[in-house]
Each structure stands twice: as C-alpha cells, then as structure tokens.
Amino acid sequence: MAALLWLLILSAFHAVTLAQQRQFNITLGSSLTPTANSSWFSPSRRFAFGFYEQTNGYAVGILIVGMPKKTAVWTANRNSPVVPSNAVLLLTNDGRLIVQVGGQEITVVNLSGQVIASASMLDTGNFVLYNSDHSIIWQSFDNPTNTLLPGQHISAGQELFSSASVADDSYGIFRLKMQDDGNLVQYPVNTPDTAPYAYYSTRTSRVGNTVTLNLDDDGLLYLHNSTKRLRNLTRGGYPRERTIIYMMKIDADGIFRVYSHSLNQQNSSVIWSSTNDGCNPIGLCGLNGFCTNIDDQAKCLCLPGFDFVMPGNWSAGCERNFTAETCRLKESTSKYYAMRTVENTGWEDSTYVVLAGTTKED
Ligand SMILES: *[C@@H]1O[C@H](CO)[C@@H](O)[C@H](O)[C@H]1NC(C)=O
Ligand SMILES: *[C@@H]1O[C@H](CO)[C@@H](O)[C@H](O)[C@H]1NC(C)=O
Ligand SMILES: *[C@@H]1O[C@H](CO)[C@@H](O)[C@H](O)[C@H]1NC(C)=O
Ligand SMILES: *[C@@H]1O[C@H](CO)[C@@H](O)[C@H](O)[C@H]1NC(C)=O
Numbered sequence: 001m002a003a004l005l006w007l008l009i010l011s012a013f014h015a016v017t018l019a020q021q022r023q024f025n026i027t028l029g030s031s032l033t034p035t036a037n038s039s040w041f042s043p044s045r046r047f048a049f050g051f052y053e054q055t056n057g058y059a060v061g062i063l064i065v066g067m068p069k070k071t072a073v074w075t076a077n078r079n080s081p082v083v084p085s086n087a088v089l090l091l092t093n094d095g096r097l098i099v100q101v102g103g104q105e106i107t108v109v110n111l112s113g114q115v116i117a118s119a120s121m122l123d124t125g126n127f128v129l130y131n132s133d134h135s136i137i138w139q140s141f142d143n144p145t146n147t148l149l150p151g152q153h154i155s156a157g158q159e160l161f162s163s164a165s166v167a168d169d170s171y172g173i174f175r176l177k178m179q180d181d182g183n184l185v186q187y188p189v190n191t192p193d194t195a196p197y198a199y200y201s202t203r204t205s206r207v208g209n210t211v212t213l214n215l216d217d218d219g220l221l222y223l224h225n226s227t228k229r230l231r232n233l234t235r236g237g238y239p240r241e242r243t244i245i246y247m248m249k250i251d252a253d254g255i256f257r258v259y260s261h262s263l264n265q266q267n268s269s270v271i272w273s274s275t276n277d278g279c280n281p282i283g284l285c286g287l288n289g290f291c292t293n294i295d296d297q298a299k300c301l302c303l304p305g306f307d308f309v310m311p312g313n314w315s316a317g318c319e320r321n322f323t324a325e326t327c328r329l330k331e332s333t334s335k336y337y338a339m340r341t342v343e344n345t346g347w348e349d350s351t352y353v354v355l356a357g358t359t360k361e362d
C-alpha cells in the first residue's frame with residue numbers, strides 16, 4: 001500500500017516536472033492562477049514568476065524557488081491592492097500581460113502599446129518579454145523593486161524602495177538611490193535628495209554620472225563606472241555555486257543587506273549589512289516617537305504621556321494621550337505638565353520637517 005502511494009506521488013511529481021519544462025518558453029494564451037499552476041519556472045527551477053501569497057491576498061512577482069520563507073526578488077504593481085484567489089494572470093493572445101479579477105483587467109507590465117510574442121523566466125532571475133523579432137521589449141532586471149541580483153545593476157538615477165513589511169511587498173518608507181553624481185544614498189520616501197535627509201551614503205559623489213551598483217555571483221557588491229571599479233561595499237569571495245543565490249535587498253526596516261540563499265539546504269543568511277544599528281534609518285519611528293536598541297533589536301517608543309497613533313505602525317508616530325490645557329487655566333496646569341528626562345535618546349534633527357504634514361490634533 002505504502003509502495004503504491006509512493007509510486008503515485010512519484011509519477012505525479014514526474015508529470016508536474018514535465019509540464020513545467022514545457023513552460024520554459026511562455027507562449028501567448030498561457031495563464032496562471034494563485035492556487036493551481038501558480039508559477040512559470042526558470043529552466044533549472046531556481047526562480048519562478050507568478051502569484052505569491054501576501055497578508056490578505058496575492059501579489060504577482062518573481063520568487064526564489066524552495067525557500068521556506070517566501071523570498072520575492074521582484075513585485076509587480078506595488079501600489080495596487082493584492083488580488084484574491086480567483087484572479088487569473090494571462091499572457092493574452094493579443095500580446096499583453098494582465099491579471100483578470102472578476103470583470104476587471106489589471107496591467108502587470110505597461111509596454112506603452114508594444115506587443116508581446118513570448119516570455120521567459122531565466123535562470124538568472126530575470127523575467128523577459130520578447131516581441132515577434134525575439135528582441136527584448138521589457139525585463140525585470142531593468143525595473144528593480146527592492147532587490148538586486150547578480151548580473152543586474154542599478155543605473156544612475158534609479159532607486160530601490162523598501163517593502164511595507166515582511167509579509168507585504170507594497171511600497172514601504174525607505175529608498176536607496178544610485179544618484180547621478182555617483183553617490184549611493186539612502187533616504188526616507190517623500191524627501192528631497194539632500195544631505196539632511198540622508199542616513200547612509202557611500203560618499204562617492206563627483207565620480208561621474210555613469211556609476212552603477214552591481215552584485216557579483218560571489219557576493220561582491222560594488223560601484224562601477226563604465227571603465228573602473230570605484231568602491232567595494234562587500235568583500236565578496238563567497239563560493240560561486242549554482243545552488244547558492246546571492247542577493248542585495250533594501251529591507252522593510254530601511255537597512256540594505258546582502259543575503260546568501262542555499263537552494264540545497266533551503267536556508268538563508270545575511271552576509272553583509274549597511275549598518276548594525278537598527279535605529280539608523282531616519283523616519284522609522286515617526287513624530288513624537290524615538291528609537292532604542294533593546295537586545296540588539298531596534299524598537300520605537302513613545303515619549304512619556306504619548307501613545308502610538310496606530311499600534312503596530314511605528315512610522316505613524318505617537319500622539320498625546322491627554323488633552324492639552326490652555327493658558328486660561330493657569331493655576332491648575334502645573335499638575336498636568338511634568339518635565340521628564342528621556343535617557344539615551346538620539347534625536348533626528350529633521351524629523352519635524354519630514355513629517356510636518358502628519359501631526360494629528362484632536
Ligand atoms: C496547468 O497548465 C497547463 C498548461 O497550461 C494545463 O495543461 C493544465 O491543465 C493546468 N493545470 C491546472 C490544474 O489548471
Ligand atoms: C502606460 O505608460 C504610458 C506612458 O509611459 C502612459 O501614458 C499610460 O497611461 C500607461 N498605461 C497604464 C495602463 O498605466
Ligand atoms: C520561443 O518563442 C520564440 C517566439 O518568440 C521562438 O522564436 C523560439 O523558437 C521559441 N523557443 C523555443 C525553445 O521554443
Ligand atoms: C571612471 O573613474 C575613473 C577613476 O575615477 C576615471 O578616471 C574615469 O574617467 C571614469 N570613467 C568615466 C566614464 O566616468
């Protein structure tokens with residue numbers, strides 16, 4: 001009985017493997033759904049393009065296959081809501097890549113009128129769309145979201161945006177920009193590209209406007225202008241193996257890290273991090289909050305007398321939990337206001353400027 005069961009499982013597995021091999025060249029009319037046939041795989045099954053689970057639904061993106069924790073390296077439509085399990089992703093017969101939800105169509109990749117003839121999920125992690133001449137008309141490597149893979153680069157003027165949280169790949173509150181002046185800089189979102197808002201920088205400005213950020217397949221992260229390697233951020237020299245995938249990602253906490261993923265052991269580790277201080281990113285805590293490291297974990301707290309505006313959302317900041325008295329009640333105010341010292345607190349000079357619009361008053 002057990003042997004029969006094994007045979008059934010094995011043959012089912014075999015059939016699935018064959019089906020996936022046939023999907024290498026993704027042809028017009030192909031479709032995916034979140035629950036069955038949810039992905040198009042790369043030839044050696046390192047990467048998959050398709051639906052993946054988020055907090056309240058599904059997103060479309062590219063995943064590293066087989067990791068126990070969902071590891072997306074690219075996500076479509078990060079400012080659109082997630083889709084339900086009855087959604088269908090379709091490479092239409094007229095050459096568009098769309099998601100259908102109910103009667104609605106969501107464009108996955110906007111090609112401004114160009115027509116897709118076929119698509120491929122490559123073993124590098126690059127998802128590519130071709131026209132009828134088999135020329136590339138769009139590739140995920142040119143449109144990074146929060147991750148850089150070996151062979152991909154971030155060009156001058158491009159930026160990566162962090163995710164909202166570990167379980168939600170919509171836009172978060174931090175960005176990493178490869179500036180035109182050659183400097184690689186981190187800022188909170190919705191701030192100008194100026195020094196007071198920067199919380200990380202390679203200090204490589206004025207090295208030219210052709211600088212790119214690159215990752216090698218041995219974990220070496222570096223800045224390069226079209227002729228020369230300018231600055232190594234990591235040391236590299238990690239094993240080059242087909243079963244190990246390195247990637248750089250700006251995480252939801254605003255820190256960017258280089259990861260090593262082992263496809264055989266199905267585990268991951270951080271091999272380099274832009275800072276070891278979780279309180280370093282500007283804007284983590286929001287108005288009236290402050291950051292503190294407790295057991296090496298960054299944590300936001302509210303000033304005494306203040307409570308979180310949205311418990312669980314640090315960046316929304318804190319608000320007074322009492323009603324402010326006016327000057328007319330002179331004699332009684334002193335018993336409501338007490339000056340207190342907050343120990344070991346670092347203040348971000350520009351927090352009030354950055355978040356001026358979000359002050360909440362009752
Ligand atoms: C998955 O897709 C393949 C090819 O498009 C199709 O033949 C198969 O029936 C689909 N399976 C399911 C469960 O939808
Ligand atoms: C696609 O991009 C073009 C130009 O970049 C823009 O005009 C158009 O509105 C976009 N379409 C969609 C559906 O986003
Ligand atoms: C993939 O599709 C293209 C059409 O865009 C075709 O020219 C090519 O031969 C196909 N490759 C394979 C391996 O089927
Ligand atoms: C690249 O950097 C080197 C050293 O700073 C410089 O000599 C060279 O002109 C730069 N190349 C370009 C294309 O900017």
Ligand SMILES: *[C@@H]1O[C@H](CO)[C@@H](O)[C@H](O)[C@H]1NC(C)=O
Binds near residue numbers: 230
């Ligand atoms: C960066 O590292 C590579 C590989 O270890 C080395 O060849 C190169 O000289 C280094 N470049 C700089 C600018 O340190």
Ligand SMILES: *[C@@H]1O[C@H](CO)[C@@H](O)[C@H](O)[C@H]1NC(C)=O
Binds near residue numbers: 260262265268269
């Ligand atoms: C995976 O786990 C093994 C055994 O614990 C460890 O030796 C290896 O370094 C880990 N690999 C990664 C990429 O984390």
Ligand SMILES: *[C@@H]1O[C@H](CO)[C@@H](O)[C@H](O)[C@H]1NC(C)=O
Binds near residue numbers: 304306307321322
């Ligand atoms: C305000 O918060 C403080 C702690 O931060 C708490 O001790 C106090 O009871 C709260 N007051 C009100 C009115 O909720």
Ligand SMILES: *[C@@H]1O[C@H](CO)[C@@H](O)[C@H](O)[C@H]1NC(C)=O
Binds near residue numbers: 313314358
């Ligand atoms: C957290 O608060 C910020 C600032 O008010 C807001 O922009 C963001 O949407 C909130 N995030 C969530 C998940 O509610």
